[in-house]
Amino acid sequence: MSSVIQVLDVSKNYGSQPVLNNISLNVERNEIYGLLGPSGAGKTTLVKMIAGIETPTSGNITVLDTAMPNLYNMTRIGFMAQSDALYAELSGQENLEFFASIYGLKGTKQRERILHTASLVNLTDFLKKPVHQYSGGMKRRLSLAAALLHEPEVLILDEPTVGIDPVLRQSIWNELYKLSVAGTTILVTTHVMDEAEKCGQLGMLRDGRLIASGSPQELKESTTSATIEEAFLSYGGAANEN
Amino acid sequence: MRTRALVKRIIRQFIRDKRTLAMMFLAPLLILTLVNLVFSGNNYDPExxxxxxxxxxxxxxxxxxxxxxxxxxxxxxxxxxxxxxxxxxxxxxxxxxxxxxxxxxxxxxxxxxxxxxxxxxxxxxxxxxxxxxxxxxxxLHGSADMESFDYMGPFLIGFFIFFFVFLISGVSFLRERTTGTLERLLATPMRRWEMVAGYVLGFGIFTIIQSAIIVSFSIYVLDIMMAGSIWYVILITLMLAVTALSLGTLLSAFAKNELQMIQFIPLVVVPQVFFSGLFNIETMTDWLQPISYIMPLTYGGQAMREVMIQGGGWADIYDEVLVLAGFSLLFMVLNVLALKKHRKL
Structure with a gap:
């Protein structure tokens, strides 16, 4: 059984501007893989390519043994974008209904999934409210619920916990652990160093290059750092000296 | 299925947005009424x-x-x-x-x-x-008590429908992009043509209502001359609206924000006024005249006048209606291609 997400020698240019440089990484089934890097490192571009929205300039991406981009595969991937892609005029419920219908969920199944995902993110009581009355954190949670509706095998989350309070952040992470145990493969980007510790595997991205990868423990040990932040600095510094 | 979900969502959003709804339905009525009150004739050399x-x-x-x-x-x-x-x-x-x-x-x-x-x-x-x-x-046509507004009215009805539908649909589709929901939709298995079709159908429902309101208002309240069948007029305005809708959503791909969308008005919408037949095309410089052929309003305005003043029927307007349908189809196909910029598939 090969890796669920395989990225091989992927580069991406926007015009003459290189954004990503020869990235290769593998994400195994049930794994929570964290992409760590400052903003502008190319995290979003990379996950968009894995989600099938963007196409690489060179290199190959395979998700669930199918080359991306692939429309059918998109029904097996859940994607939560960095910006809250929600319709402000509609209520939470109506937003979820819309995304559920797009993934082909109907009737009872649709209602069940909406109730289930809404309770996962603690929004059950706010479903009737229009989204423009939601707080930033509530919008993030609704976006997450929308990504979970169709029970995707692969979940791609771009900065999922920005603007969410620590208690809720913890509960979202607990949910991600549960999903991962249940068989979901999760790819998550973050620029928060302490959040990176929560991931099973970690890829460090800087200026469009993958400067290190491994488990948080391995990364800290091999650089004799106490924290992920130190490890990141150590890898980043080494790369700069070359 | 996915298109239907999109149509349903557009309808819900639209109904929440009372102000845009009013702009689409009431603003044209207001302007037509004003023009009706204000307009007076000018010099003309008869043959x-x-x-x-x-x-x-x-x-x-x-x-x-x-x-x-x-x-x-x-x-x-x-x-x-x-x-x-x-x-x-x-x-x-x-x-x-x-x-x-x-x-x-x-x-x-x-x-x-x-x-x-x-x-x-x-x-x-x-x-x-x-x-x-x-x-x-x-x-031959018309009668002694025909007013200037009876002549201008058909063009103005067509023009205002075109203008408001163009603007509203363009901005809505643009907003889909600026709020990130377009990208979110592109991460779903929704096909590009399903998206364009959903937009045309969702807005299409409102343009049917809009056409019916504006045409009825002009005929029954403003008492504009109406020699032909009201159904033909509604059909023509609907075709014009769909053309405006598909053109608006297409052009929104080339605008970065709402202001840039509005900048298309003097470029795309205003020139059509001059070529739509509201002003005499025959008096223009020769090389300018062919431009009227590529303007949807030329066909819409002509068909409107054929029905409303000259009492024409299907035989008189089918060619114009077909041309408008052709424009709509062309713009939709181009839009499906333009969306490739955001997702190759």
Whole structure:
């Protein structure tokens, strides 16, 4: 059984501007893989390519043994974008209904999934409210619920916990652990160093290059750092000296 | 399925957005009412054919005013009148004088009557029997109580529907992009054509309501002249609206924000006013005239006038309706291609 997400020698240019440089990484089934890097490192571009929205300039991406981009595969991937892609005029419920219908969920199944995902993110009581009355954190949670509706095998989350309070952040992470145990493969980007510790595997991205990868423990040990932040600095510094 | 989900969502969003709804439904009514109140006629040089059994009098007329041209053949004259090459025919067969007006354009009607009256008066002393002549006036289309607004109305209805639908649909589709929901949709298995179809159908439902309201208001409240069937008028305005809708969503791909979308108005919408037939295309420089062929409003305005003033039916408007359908289809296909910029698949 090969890796669920395989990225091989992927580069991406926007015009003459290189954004990503020869990235290769593998994400195994049930794994929570964290992409760590400052903003502008190319995290979003990379996950968009894995989600099938963007196409690489060179290199190959395979998700669930199918080359991306692939429309059918998109029904097996859940994607939560960095910006809250929600319709402000509609209520939470109506937003979820819309995304559920797009993934082909109907009737009872649709209602069940909406109730289930809404309770996962603690929004059950706010479903009737229009989204423009939601707080930033509530919008993030609704976006997450929308990504979970169709029970995707692969979940791609771009900065999922920005603007969410620590208690809720913890509960979202607990949910991600549960999903991962249940068989979901999760790819998550973050620029928060302490959040990176929560991931099973970690890829460090800087200026469009993958400067290190491994488990948080391995990364800290091999650089004799106490924290992920130190490890990141150590890898980043080494790369700069070359 | 996915298209239906999109249609349902657009309807829900639209109903929440009361102000945009009002802009689409009420603003055109307000403006049409204002134009109706304000508009008054202006100078116009008529083309009048003279058919006469008394040769010298006809020559006198032709010599007196450049508007008059002698026609030997009355059938030829009526053909030209039908094709709007002439504004009127004056048939002199003493003791009667019969004037037949093309009649669609009240400004032209007035100008014809004034020219004839003035010329006859100036010729009176030299002419043997002008006072004995009785004058009979006929209208090919329209009638004596037709106002300027009756002539402009059909174009204006078409134009305002085009304008508001263009703007609203363009901005909505643009907003899908700026709020990130387009990208979010592109991460779903929704196909590009399903997205375009969803937009056209979702907005299409509102444009049907809009067309019905504006056309009914113009006919029953503003009392605009209506010679043909209201259903044809609604059909034409609907086709115009779908054209505007598909053009608006297409062009929104080339705008970064709402302001840039609004900048398309002077570029795309305003020029159409000049070519739509509201102003005389024949008086324009020759090389400019072909531009009218690529403007959807040319066809919409023409078809509207054929039905509302000249009482035309399906046979008169089907070609214009087909051209509008062709425009819509072209813009939709281009939009599906333009979305490739965001996702190759």
């Amino acid at each position: 009048i054919a003279v058919i006469s059994s008394t040769e010298p009098f006809a020559s006198q007329l032709e010599g007196a005013d450049s508007s008059f041209t002698i026609y030997e053949n009355s059938k030829q004259a009526f053909d030209d009148l039908e094709h709007e090459k002439l504004d009127a025919i004056i048939e002199i067969d003493p003791p009667t004088t019969k004037i037949t007006l093309e009649g669609s354009n009240p400004t032209a009607n007035k100008a014809v009557m004034m020219t004839v009256e003035k010329t006859l008066k100036s010729l009176a002393p030299k002419s043997p029997q002008p006072n004995a002549m009785e004058t009979k006036v006929d209208y």
